[in-house]
Amino acid sequence: MEEKKALFEYLLRLGDDSLILGQRLSEWCGHGPILEEDIAMTNIALDLIGQATNLFEYASSLGVDKRSADELAFVRYEKDYRNLLLVEQENTDFGYTLARQFLFDAFRKPFFEALSQSSDQQLAAIAEKSLKETKYHLQHSSEWMIRLGDGTDESHERIQQAVNQLWAYTEEIFEQDQIDQQLIQAGIAVDLSVIRASWTKQVQAVFSEAGIDLPQNTWQQKGGRQGKHTEHMGYLLAEMQFMQRAYPQMEW
Numbered sequence: 001m002e003e004k005k006a007l008f009e010y011l012l013r014l015g016d017d018s019l020i021l022g023q024r025l026s027e028w029c030g031h032g033p034i035l036e037e038d039i040a041m042t043n044i045a046l047d048l049i050g051q052a053t054n055l056f057e058y059a060s061s062l063g064v065d066k067r068s069a070d071e072l073a074f075v076r077y078e079k080d081y082r083n084l085l086l087v088e089q090e091n092t093d094f095g096y097t098l099a100r101q102f103l104f105d106a107f108r109k110p111f112f113e114a115l116s117q118s119s120d121q122q123l124a125a126i127a128e129k130s131l132k133e134t135k136y137h138l139q140h141s142s143e144w145m146i147r148l149g150d151g152t153d154e155s156h157e158r159i160q161q162a163v164n165q166l167w168a169y170t171e172e173i174f175e176q177d178q179i180d181q182q183l184i185q186a187g188i189a190v191d192l193s194v195i196r197a198s199w200t201k202q203v204q205a206v207f208s209e210a211g212i213d214l215p216q217n218t219w220q221q222k223g224g225r226q227g228k229h230t231e232h233m234g235y236l237l238a239e240m241q242f243m244q245r246a247y248p249q250m251e252w
Contacts, residue, residue, distance in 0.1 A: 004062055004063075004064055005064055006182045007062065007120070008064040008065065010183055010188075011055050011059035011123075012055075012059060012082050013225060015051075015055035016082045016083035017083045017084055017087055017104075018048040018051040018055065019048070019049060019073055019083070020083045021048050021083075021087035022045045022047075022048030022052060023049075023239075024087065024088070024090075024097075024100075025041050025045035025048065025101070028097065029042045029045070037094075047130075047133040050133075051130045051133070054130075056073055058123070059072060071244075074240065074244035074245075075241065075245070078227070078234055078237055079228075081224075082225050083224055084224045085169045085229065086103060086172070086224075088236060093158065095158040095162050096162040096165075098144045098148065098159070098162075099162035100166055101137070101140075102141035102142060102144075102203075103163075103170060105134060105141045106138060106142075106203050107195075107199050108134045109131070109202075110198035111190055111192075112127045112128075112131035112134055113131060114191075115190050118187065118188050118190075120188045145206050146209050149209075150209070150211055159210070163207075164215045167215035168217065168221045172221070172222045172224060173199070174192045174193065175222060176191075176192055177225070
């Protein structure tokens with residue numbers, strides 16, 4: 001039973017990462033700088049929300065919590081969400097959105113590669129499906145990082161500023177606790193310390209080609225996995241949860 005509770009918490013973390021970032025990207029729908037990017041970001045948002053759906057449905061099926069997948073997604077309080085602080089940051093501008101996406105994609109690709117080898121067959125299947133989507137996400141965000149970094153003086157300055165500001169949320173990506181350790185020992189979860197090198201290599205390679213400097217600031221912000229969020233989270237949830245709060249138990 002303890003392992004099942006740990007798995008439930010683990011699934012919430014992964015699902016929340018995808019759901020909250022999907023919500024953020026969906027805010028660009030109809031507002032993209034060009035039509036192709038409007039469509040691309042909307043499709044990536046749909047991929048992420050699809051991943052969240054699969055993870056929440058699995059979490060709900062464990063029987064640890066009586067809530068449905070929809071209820072897990074839309075009617076929890078802010079302190080009950082376990083997403084990384086990185087994914088809840090505001091869009092600000094196009095460059096900021098792409099920098100946030102790249103830093104997350106560079107992590108999610110090796111993460112899903114490792115998770116597809118999980119001893120939990122259902123989780124491994126979700127990871128394998130998600131990996132196919134994430135490879136495209138990483139390619140898309142990497143190309144834009146290079147395009148903006150190696151573009152005009154203004155585009156370079158903006159993408160560098162975005163990276164500098166978002167860097168404070170990158171250390172949390174690799175934070176691990178007792179839940180992770182318990183599931184790692186069971187062969188279910190991914191040891192994040194193992195994939196950190198892949199993330200670092202990917203980030204450094206793209207930054208080098210884009211002419212982006214690695215930030216020198218060492219101050220880091222954490223707390224998302226414990227339900228301690230930035231001021232942006234409450235506003236995001238107010239919009240995302242409106243329909244379920246206004247019309248309880250509604251189903252699509």
